[in-house]
Amino acid sequence: MRCRKCGEKAVIxxxxxxxxxxxxxYLEWLPNQVQxxxxxxxxxxxxxxxxxxxxxxxxxxxxxxxxxxLKYQTEGVHIDLGIDEGIAYSDVxxxxxxxxANDNNLTLKVVNLDSDFGETIPEINRRTHRGxxxxxxxxxxxxxxxxxxxxxQGDFDVIVTGHNLDDEAAILFANTLNWSLELLARxxxxxxxxxxxxxxxKPFSRIYERESAAYAVLREISxxxxxxxxxxxxxxxxxxxxxxxxxxxxxxxxxxFYLHYLQALNKGAFPWEQDKDEExxxxxxxxxxxxxxxxxxxxxxxxxxx
Ligand code: Q46
Ligand code: ZN
Ligand code: ZN
Numbered sequence: 598m599r600c601r602k603c604g605e606k607a608v609i610x611x612x613x614x615x616x617x618x619x620x621x622x623y624l625e626w627l628p629n630q631v632q633x634x635x636x637x638x639x640x641x642x643x644x645x646x647x648x649x650x651x652x653x654x655x656x657x658x659x660x661x662x663x664x665x666x667l668k669y670q671t672e673g674v675h676i677d678l679g680i681d682e683g684i685a686y687s688d689v690x691x692x693x694x695x696x697x698a699n700d701n702n703l704t705l706k707v708v709n710l711d712s713d714f715g716e717t718i719p720e721i722n723r724r725t726h727r728g729x730x731x732x733x734x735x736x737x738x739x740x741x742x743x744x745x746x747x748x749x750q751g752d753f754d755v756i757v758t759g760h761n762l763d764d765e766a767a768i769l770f771a772n773t774l775n776w777s778l779e780l781l782a783r784x785x786x787x788x789x790x791x792x793x794x795x796x797x798x799k800p801f802s803r804i805y806e807r808e809s810a811a812y813a814v815l816r817e818i819s820x821x822x823x824x825x826x827x828x829x830x831x832x833x834x835x836x837x838x839x840x841x842x843x844x845x846x847x848x849x850x851x852x853x854f855y856l857h858y859l860q861a862l863n864k865g866a867f868p869w870e871q872d873k874d875e876e877x878x879x880x881x882x883x884x885x886x887x888x889x890x891x892x893x894x895x896x897x898x899x900x901x902x903x
Contacts, residue, residue: 609811613849620815627812628663631800638787640798641669645754648795649673650744651697651705653690655813655820656759658697660801662816664757665703673698673705674747676740679717682826687717693821708743714901721900731827735900742897746887748795755796763806765799766851767836769858782867784858793881793888803852 598607600619607617618626634640641647647664651657651673664671675694680687691707698705711717716724718739722732748756765784772780786803790796801809813820828834844851861867881888882895889895894902 608815609808611805611808613805613844613852623811624815627804627808628667630804631660631663632667634786634803635798635800638785638798640757640787640800641755641796643668643670645670646752647671648744648748648751648753648756650740650756650758651675651694652759653693653697653821654759655818655822656761656801656806656809658694658759658818658820659809659813659816660757660759661697661703662701662818663812664800665701671703672751672753673703674744675705675707676743677707677709677711678736678739679709679711680719680825680827681717682719684823684826686821686823686825690821693819697818697820706747708747710739716901725900731831733827733831736827738896738900742885742887742895745793745795746885749793749887753795755798757798757800759801759809760799761801761804761806761809762851762855763837763840764833765802766840766855767833769855770836770840771832778867782862782869784867785862786859791888793886803855805851 598610598617599605600607600622601616602622603619605619605621608620609623610617616626647669649657649661649664649671651661653675661671661673673694675691677691678687694705695707697703718732718736721739722730722735725735726732744756747753765786769781769784771777772784786800787798788796840851840854879888880890880892882893882898884894884898887895887897893899
């Protein structure tokens with residue numbers, strides 16, 4: 598297998614693009630792809646302050662590395678969730694994110710749930726759901742709130758996350774199976790800013806997980822290579838397995854599934870209920886000041902009052 602550009606030994610063969618590349622050309626090709634997607638969807642520009650949500654996994658670290666190489670103004674934020682189910686997941690994730698930031702002279706802030714809010718994710722889950730449910734819905738709510746709050750306080754222009762194509766295709770698959778029209782209407786790789794909410798973007802959403810992993814390995818980025826213990830057996834992993842089997846038989850199928858969905862979105866296939874958004878933005882949480890639907894405490898503040 599030879600590099601299409603220089604004929605040297607290739608390190609990656611991307612069947613979906615019918616493209617094999619050597620290490621040097623792959624490390625140029627991937628940032629180029631990301632840059633094109635950022636521009637196509639007007640995600641942000643070189644004057645914007647970009648807040649990178651850094652988990653310590655390969656995607657967020659590879660994304661941060663690429664944005665830094667592309668000369669964007671980035672800062673990172675890591676949320677220490679306090680998940681320690683036998684493998685010290687959160688400790689290792691935080692240390693890995695900190696190490697990457699130190700090695701590359703980048704600014705990383707850490708929000709620690711335990712010390713800043715008095716409870717870890719498993720503790721909140723045990724208190725609110727008596728541990729009967731997996732903590733993912735609580736965790737998702739907490740992460741969204743903290744990221745937005747951090748971005749608003751710090752006057753960032755955009756929050757970026759490392760969601761890759763495999764993540765997006767699995768979410769799209771689940772939303773299609775359930776005909777969740779409201780979620781399908783919001784599946785854009787970039788969500789504009791609204792009063793009280795910072796713009797959000799996913800620059801990796803057409804990058805395969807395998808491509809992001811290859812980038813991290815070739816750049817010698819050390820990342821946490823195991824999943825959160827609560828993600829084991831999740832539905833999303835199951836959908837990823839199904840999509841991977843289809844992808845094996847039809848290279849490029851996942852990318853087409855996602856890109857054709859974006860085309861349908863752009864043609865207005867899933868109308869967005871703007872009125873609902875305006876209704877949400879008109880009421881503010883009396884505790885934290887973030888927009889909410891109820892006029893009382895927002896879902897995040899309510900969690901700590903139950
Ligand atoms: S939501 Fe659930 Fe993740 Fe939170 S509890 Fe772990 S698996 S980290 S993306
Ligand atoms: Zn080459
Ligand atoms: Zn609140």
